[in-house]
Amino acid sequence: MSEAKTHKITLIPGDGIGPEVTHAVIRILEATGVKFEWERFAAGAEAFEIHGEYIPAALYESIERNRVALKGPVTTPIGGGFKSINVTLRKKFDLFANFRPIKNLPGLATHWPGVDLIIVRENTEGEYVGLEHEVVPGVVESIKVISEKGSTRIAKFAFEYARKHGRNIMKLSDGLFLRCARKVAEGFPDIFYGEQLIDNTCMQLVMNPFQYDTLLLENLYGDIVSDLCAGLVGGLGLVPGANLGVECAIFEAVHGSAPDIAGKDVANPTALLQSAVLMLRHIDEPAAADKVQHAIETVYAERKTLTRDVGGSAGTSQFADAVLAAMA
Numbered sequence: 001m002s003e004a005k006t007h008k009i010t011l012i013p014g015d016g017i018g019p020e021v022t023h024a025v026i027r028i029l030e031a032t033g034v035k036f037e038w039e040r041f042a043a044g045a046e047a048f049e050i051h052g053e054y055i056p057a058a059l060y061e062s063i064e065r066n067r068v069a070l071k072g073p074v075t076t077p078i079g080g081g082f083k084s085i086n087v088t089l090r091k092k093f094d095l096f097a098n099f100r101p102i103k104n105l106p107g108l109a110t111h112w113p114g115v116d117l118i119i120v121r122e123n124t125e126g127e128y129v130g131l132e133h134e135v136v137p138g139v140v141e142s143i144k145v146i147s148e149k150g151s152t153r154i155a156k157f158a159f160e161y162a163r164k165h166g167r168n169i170m171k172l173s174d175g176l177f178l179r180c181a182r183k184v185a186e187g188f189p190d191i192f193y194g195e196q197l198i199d200n201t202c203m204q205l206v207m208n209p210f211q212y213d214t215l216l217l218e219n220l221y222g223d224i225v226s227d228l229c230a231g232l233v234g235g236l237g238l239v240p241g242a243n244l245g246v247e248c249a250i251f252e253a254v255h256g257s258a259p260d261i262a263g264k265d266v267a268n269p270t271a272l273l274q275s276a277v278l279m280l281r282h283i284d285e286p287a288a289a290d291k292v293q294h295a296i297e298t299v300y301a302e303r304k305t306l307t308r309d310v311g312g313s314a315g316t317s318q319f320a321d322a323v324l325a326a327m328a
């Protein structure tokens with residue numbers, strides 16, 4: 001742990017289960033001994049009510065200044081023409097790489113123990129560019145945008161990660177995205193590189209996930225495969241994520257705001273907590289990251305204080321208490 005450094009972090013608790021899981025995570029982060037100064041902001045519908053803006057200007061400025069944010073889920077109402085806050089932030093800060101490690105935790109019985117996958121999802125293009133219009137009443141045309149620049153930089157990110165961590169790459173996509181990845185692969189002859197169609201991969205992942213290592217995917221495919229892979233290791237309550245760009249990084253769980261369980265103290269904070277572990281590594285606090293990860297694994301191995309999505313009966317705050325006790 002760096003001696004006196006205080007890390008200024010932008011904090012977006014979000015809505016739905018966001019505030020509950022964020023509260024649990026902050027308690028745990030504060031107990032690592034690392035010094036934090038949180039700059040807390042509302043976003044989405046809550047921010048609109050207070051400030052008249054979905055993303056307040058002060059929130060943008062805070063991320064620009066701090067370069068690191070920890071974010072809970074923010075709801076995007078479906079079909080309301082409401083622009084996703086998550087997508088807007090990723091675009092604004094050009095957070096082109098969505099990094100999602102998928103790994104089993106001890107003590108959780110799953111169909112496949114020992115899964116260890118990395119999802120590298122292109123985070124700014126594809127169907128998420130938000131270009132759609134009604135051609136004639138009742139017919140909407142939605143445009144998927146794939147660029148050479150966007151495809152090349154995410155492929156480079158995946159290959160550089162694979163080289164640094166001794167991993168292989170399986171590329172899942174088509175067209176230009178595929179051609180750009182092939183070109184990048186030529187510069188990484190030491191990395192095993194394979195290609196597969198997305199539909200087949202979904203089946204293969206369920207039947208035998210061990211044939212894969214790092215999965216490089218276009219935006220929408222990455223979103224869908226992330227949820228599939230979350231299911232392999234015990235569900236959305238567990239899987240963390242990082243949105244990475246050249247300047248800034250926003251750490252957030254794969255899951256959404258889960259309105260069905262919001263406000264009941266039953267949500268699993270592990271996904272956001274493991275996102276915070278990625279954040280601790282990013283801000284160069286590896287000892288704190290190891291401490292939290294170790295405590296999470298201890299609590300799972302003991303199986304005494306798990307939330308109900310993973311077969312336990314503990315609440316969000318009880319789970320956080322158990323992690324804190326394991327850190328002490």
Ligand code: ATP
Pocket residue numbers: 017021075076236237238254255256257258259260261266267268269270271309
């Ligand atoms: P989005 O489209 O915003 O990503 P989603 O449609 O994938 O959201 P989620 O909000 O992620 O939906 O929830 C999907 C299911 O997973 C819900 O039944 C929800 O209760 C459950 N779930 C999600 N996150 C958690 C969590 N942290 N703890 C427990 N259950 C969760």
